[in-house]
Amino acid sequence: MNKHLVVSDRQAANWNDAFPVGNGSLGAMIYGGDRTEHLQINEETVWSGGPMDRVNPDAQQYLPIIRQLLQQGNISEAHKLASQSLCSTSPDMRHYEPLGDVHISFTTPTKPHTTQRTLDIDEAVVSVTRADSSVTMHSECFATYPDHVIAYRITAQQPISFTTTVSRMDLHNPLAWRCDGMRIVDNATIGLYGTNGGSNGISYELLVRVVADNGVVDRIGATVRTTNTTAATIYITGRTTYRTADPFDWCRQTLNKAAAHDYDALRERHIRDYHELYDRSAIHFDDSIKDASLEQLTTKQRLDRLRQESTNTNPDVALWETYLAFGRYLLISSSRPGCLPANLQGIWNKDYEPAWGSKYTININTEMNYWFAERAGLGELQLPLIDLIHTMLPSGRAVARHMYGARGFVAHHNTDVWGDCAMQDAFLPSCAWPLGGAWLCLHIIEHYRYTHDLVFLRQELPVLTECITFFIDTMIRDKDGYWAVSPSISPEHEYVMRDGTRGALCTGATIDNQILRALFIGYLELAADAVCDDSSDLMNDVRERLHGLRPTSISSDGRIMEWSEEYADSEPGHRHFSPLFALFPGTEIRHDTTPDLINAAARFVRKRMSNGSGNTGWSKAWVIALYARLWDKHNVWLNMTKLLTDSTLDNLLDNHPPFQIDGNFGAVAAMYETLIQDYGDTIYVLPSLPDPLHSGTLTGMRLICGAVLDMTWRNGHVVALDITSTRVGRVTVVFPDQTQITITLDTDRVSHIIPTHVTTTHVTTTAKEQQ
Known part of the structure; x- marks a missing residue:
């Protein structure tokens, strides 16, 4: 079988062209520059500050009034009051930041240029070859989980010289150094340090050590000089006080241990650890349907070829296979047990003020990161997401109590490293959604269904109980007598009433009912396995709320309804397919049990797509999965191709734009759906396999x-x-x-x-x- 490679014949033009490595905690983007190598470094816990209490103190007082206004149809007044009383007093949570940068400047007298950069997905190693008339240098880089370092190895046929420096500069303001100081440890080790967010913030350390096989290593100022060597290794590590009381000492000891090993042994241990996960599951297409001549092209050339073709008569099947392997690589590289879960950018982020804070957007994006984990045999890589729920519990309890006057815990559409559960931003169509924690809790149910791990069940059932208790306390009867969440929204979308009034707040959005139906059913299932008292008040309340939810309904034009009333869409091509949660990732809408809802879901997708939906990377990935569940293999392939041509960077990272990792992960999940659709007691084989992948x-x-x-x-x-x-x-x-x-x-x-x-x-x- 062909190797899975991302290939370039030149240095990275910018960050979006660099190649990623990661070990769950540490990440690097490798530029492969001709004369200067640039490694942009991330550490998962470098965030902008410490925990905050952002709950609006007036929320609980005005919540009943807002609900009443919604029931009366007075949307404008409900919005006005909600903006003042529900939105957090400090709109922004903490955001994710880079750790720093490592620069390796070659000082050889000639001018080598990059002849090839390669990310070997099968071994999780990036390599760079630089050459000129007198010298050829080969470099390779990987991030090792067992040894907690990034290793960058340089070898050359003739002796070379280079310098190594570190920095923490804002690319948008190169004069601003974002650290407190540089650290000189010894003649081969340098670093930087700082604290984000004041006295309760996060302090960080970045340390770099150069070890040469021959030649001389010395230091002048904060620059390590390596002279006349044919082989040297640069070890990089980082740590923060989020994990360790003394991150400097941790980094120093980590470098000591890594540098004590033979480089080849370090590399072998990294690859062995990686393969234990990577080899568990794979999707391969037969060589007979691949165009071998395309293997000679760079990845950019292959993508350009797809972008330029007006027809799809010669698809690049091997590139799609590589894209799927790349998705597994990214998950293994950005989500390991004991680490934080993958955020909006996995662990790779260059900006000190990143788009959407590079946080955890939990109205789909964070969940999408883990859609394929269990089915690919990578269930333990989903455990960091479940650990995050535990981090969220203290804040979620406080928000439930102070905002809603309720027991249990609640989270809205974002959270951060501290598990902040209050509303993020002051934009009601996004922030006024109390189902974020509920959606996350479905991943607890999913992991148990795959594993039947009773120890896990006993540990996590109390979390589900707290989540459910919040909704038992806060759901109200809507005007038709159904149990409903109020106020809520259909994520990031607004409706238009008959009089032209635009609104976002509602009572009982369709996605809310679908998530809660899945949550209640899953809870009853897990509680039964845990031998809970079936006649308890809690179990009776769960069953009552379950049976009292508004069923997923069909509008007069034959589409799934997004709200409880037939409002017009403010954006007919909106990027979210929220009322189709029950089709995917949910399982409520099925060909064999709900054919009418399948037809209505198909109409919903058709209307959205005909008006321009699916134009962001993650949205495109979601619509591929929806088409797969609709058994529409033609549109599955059409959108797979568009995902590559319209929403994929030349290094295969997903382009929202900007880069978001959820599209990469969502597309892998969608591919699995074309091959096997799993409803537990029934699986459908090849239900929507595209013809080119026959x-x-x-x-x-x-x-x-x-x-x-x-x-x-x-x-x-x-x-x-x-x-x-x-x-x-x-x-x-x-x-x-x-x-x-x-x-x-x-x-x-x-x-x-x-x-x-x-x-x-x-x-x-x-x-x-x-x-």
């Missing part, structure tokens, strides 16, 4: 029923399907022709499903081979 293999996909699936397909037909069970259960497999077969699962058994012709399937079951 032959390939899927390995290591986890199923909710407790099994691992491997599949081979040729010319759009399954030729082999193996389901290896990890626990006892049953699952029904439905093939594209609607032929189905039910398999009984037993621990460590493999069911070999061999389609013998179109309408019959042969199944053999064997004991799993001993490892």
Whole structure:
């Protein structure tokens, strides 16, 4: 099989062209410059300051009035009062910042130029080759999780010299150094340090050490000089007081341990650790449907080719496969156990005032980062997201109590490193949405469904209970008698009433009802497995709220309704598909159980897309997944192609714009949906496979029923399907022709499903081979 590479034949023109490495905590963007290498460094916990209390003290007093105004249809007054009494007194949460920059300047007398930059996705190593008439230099860089450093290795055929410096400059204001000072540790080690946000802020350290195999390493001022060497390694690490009381000592000891190892051993340990995750699942397309000649082109050239073609007669299938592998690489590189979850940019951010704070936007973007984690066998990479919920609990409880007069915990559409749960910004169409914590809690339910980990269940069920308790306390009966959230919104979208009044606040948005339905059903399921008292007041309240939710409804024009009333869209091509949460990532809308809602969902997507929706990277990824669930393989492929041509940077990072990582992750999840749609008791095989991807293999996909699936397909037909069970259960497999077969699962058994012709399937079951 072909290697998965991102390739460039020149130095990075800017940050959006650099290549990322990461170990969950540390990240770097590598420019591969001709004469000066630039590594822009991030550390996951470098945020702009400490925790804050931002709750509006008047919220609880005016909340009943706002609800009443909404029930009366007095939208303008409700908005006015909500803006004054609900929006936080300090609009902005803390935001994510860079740690610093490392500069390696080559002082050889000649002028080498970059001949190739390569990100080897299969090994998680970036390499750069520089050459001129007299010398060829090869560099490689990786971020190692076991050893907590970024290693940059330089080798040359002839002795070379270079200097190493560090900085923390704002690219938008190069005269502003954003650190408190430089640190000189010894003749080979330098760094910088500082504190963000005052006395309760976050203090950080960046340390860099140069170790040469030969030649001389010395220092002048805050510059480390390396002279006449043919091989040297630069080790980089960083830490903050968010994790460690003394980050300088931690960094110094970390560098000591890393530098004590042989470089090749360090590299081997990194690759072995990476492969333990990366090799668990993969999607490959047959070489027979790939154009081998395209492998000679750079990634930019391949993307340009797609952008310039008016037809899709010769698709670059191998590039799409590389894009999918890149998504797994990014998740492994930005979300490891014990670390923070991936934020809007994973861990890679160059700006001190980044777009949307590079925070956790939890009205879809953060959740989208983890849509494919469980099915790709990377469930433990989702644990940082669940850890974040625990970080949010103290703030969420305080917000529930002081804003809403309620028990439990609540979060709105953003949170930060401290788990801030108050409203972010002062823009009601975004901030007045109290379902952020509920959506996050669905990931607790998902992880349990895949693992049936009873220790995890006992630990997390109280979190779900607190989330649900908030809604039991705060939901009201709407004018039709349904239980509803008020006030709320349909995220980031406004409606237009018959008199032309625009509004955002509402009672019982469709997405709210769908999220809560999934939350309540999941809670009852997990509570049963935990043997909770089924007759308790809490369980009775959950069932009452569940059965009292407004069902997902269809409007007079045949579309899923976004609000409880038939308002007009303020943006017919809005980027959010909020009322289709129940189609994907939810499972309420299905071909086999709700055909009318499937048709209404298809109409909704058609209307949005015909008016320009899906024009941002993450929105495009979401619509691909929606088309996959609609079994519309034509539009799946059309939008896969547009994702590459319109929303992908030349280094394959997603372009919102600006860069957001959710599009990369969402697209991988969407690809899995084209191959397998998993409803727990039933899986659909190849339900929306695009024709250009007609032959390939899927390995290591986890199923909710407790099994691992491997599949081979040729010319759009399954030729082999193996389901290896990890626990006892049953699952029904439905093939594209609607032929189905039910398999009984037993621990460590493999069911070999061999389609013998179109309408019959042969199944053999064997004991799993001993490892």
